[in-house]
């Protein structure tokens with residue numbers, strides 16, 4: 001994926017071409033990322049070593065459905081690095097429900113991201129209990145999952161069944177070592193993809209090397 005697509009941008013800074021998003025909250029930094037001003041517009045450099053969605057873009061992600069007004073359910077928000085860039089992209093009319101179960105991490109997520117961005121709704125919950133997400137309303141366009149749990153594919157599918165609209169997109173980060181250390185990463189990814197195929201059309205599987213070791217991202221579409 002090479003061209004600017006208005007969701008993210010390629011910006012030259014100090015002679016280097018950098019991936020970036022347009023800052024929804026000018027002046028606000030989330031993880032000490034570089035702020036770059038071009039023609040009066042402020043952008044935030046999007047670091048593929050810190051965000052697996054950026055790593056997927058660097059590694060030839062073919063379809064990027066995040067755009068203005070998109071509604072996203074994000075499981076494993078952590079301190080909000082990736083959520084903050086999605087927040088830039090979906091803009092004030094979009095929304096991201098960010099689920100995180102670890103309270104210390106969730107506090108950072110609140111302070112760094114949700115407090116500054118009205119399109120981010122933090123949900124301090126275990127992703128195993130989607131019926132407890134009281135603030136999620138209606139269906140979402142994308143479910144993004146990065147929770148690094150051995151049973152994460154099942155958790156992810158449960159969440160999709162409840163919240164993803166038909167034809168919506170599913171992004172699943174597979175941390176192969178958190179599933180089974182004795183199996184080869186390739187085999188693990190194949191097995192996880194098989195579980196998804198029952199309900200989704202798998203579009204792409206991306207190895208996130210060299211940005212992330214032992215991680216893959218699978219992109220799928222919820223069958224109509």
Ligand code: SAM
Nearest residue numbers: 076077078081082100101102126127128146147
């Ligand atoms: N996606 C983040 C990013 O790109 O900035 C990084 C996510 S980190 C690898 C995984 C996160 O998932 C951790 O913050 C962890 O606390 C959270 N997590 C793990 N299991 C969870 C669960 N069952 N419910 C909610 N969050 C969970």
